Amino acid sequence: MASLRDLGLSEYETRVYRALLRTGPTTAKELSRASDVPMGRIYDVLNSIEGHDLVRSQTASRPKKYVAVEPDTALERLLEDKRREAEETLERYEELVDVLSDELESAEPVEEQFWTAAVGENETLDLLLERLAAADETVVMVVADRSPQFDLGAIGDVVTERLEAAVERGVDVSVLMTPEVVESLPGSVGERYRSRLSDHPAFSVRTTENLDGTFNLVDGTEVVLQVSNPLRPGEVFAVIDLKDPAFAAEIHEEFAPRWEEADPLSF
Known part of the structure; x- marks a missing residue:
């Protein structure tokens, strides 16, 4: 079954984002209860998915409130992250192939039949x-x-x-x-x-x-x-x-x- 974890989110990050879709704008404390993510971890998780641009925060309110980015936008951003990671990984492999190609081709060819x-x-x-x-x-x-x-x-x-x-x-x-x-x-x-x-x-x-x-x-x-x-x-x-x-x-x-x-x- 498809999961947000397949696109790079952790279990806690997945719970928090899904809970925000259900609750609408809410505080970290309320979100901890709604998502079953421990209060001692909730701020780290919120900071992480905010770094993925999956949530927005209302800093002027006390306590601070959070709201989920719309699913289509969130999924597109996660996909873009994965696409960028794949391109970077491919570039590293291409560089590795170039280095190994020069190294392996420098070996003396075997002339036996x-x-x-x-x-x-x-x-x-x-x-x-x-x-x-x-x-x-x-x-x-x-x-x-x-x-x-x-x-x-x-x-x-x-x-x-x-x-x-x-x-x-x-x-x-x-x-x-x-x-x-x-x-x-x-x-x-x-x-x-x-x-x-x-x-x-x-x-x-x-x-x-x-x-x-x-x-x-x-x-x-x-x-x-x-x-x-x-x-x-x-x-x-x-x-x-x-x-x-x-x-x-x-x-x-x-x-x-x-x-x-x-x-x-x-x-």
Whole structure:
């Protein structure tokens, strides 16, 4: 059940504010009885909720009287307090992330061969997005088949958004697709390409008929390879992420001449 305590008030503060709504203007002594808050605590509680601008006091009267601010106004003020606290907390976390990012990235990279895999539509997309976000220098994306990476509008958008973010941080991105894949892209992807990426010197898209398989090369050392479902061709079964500079170099040797022969994309 919702409570004023969920918005930051203590139990005593909640009792006092609710009692004031019932009693109307009243003194601290009367309010102590109406709210069941001990007289020894009532002034501290009143000062606290007055600090939240939830009550107003009539200082000219003797004894001093208090009245509750209207509920809509009180709730909006409590919400604003929480919003401000959330923004301050977010800023602290962002500063912490910046510090930790510099600290963690200063560590020497591990050069040993390593591979991992993901199975399932959501898991394969998560792995692809993770590796695109990790790119520091180059991304080569080859898409020969329609797949969940680009088949659905929302997924195509999020992949393109991640490529755009890579370009903005200085990564060179090259995308090679078949004309059939281009035709299957949602309109929102084409619009993002035309408005934000087509003129960017670090982003290039070309098309060619001569493609087999769908994969990504990251920083010239890592291959993110799509594995098709043998029972349902065209559907992704898994994605394998292999960090192996020698294998990545071989893949790039096969990619380079096909890239040179491909046609620049025109939406």
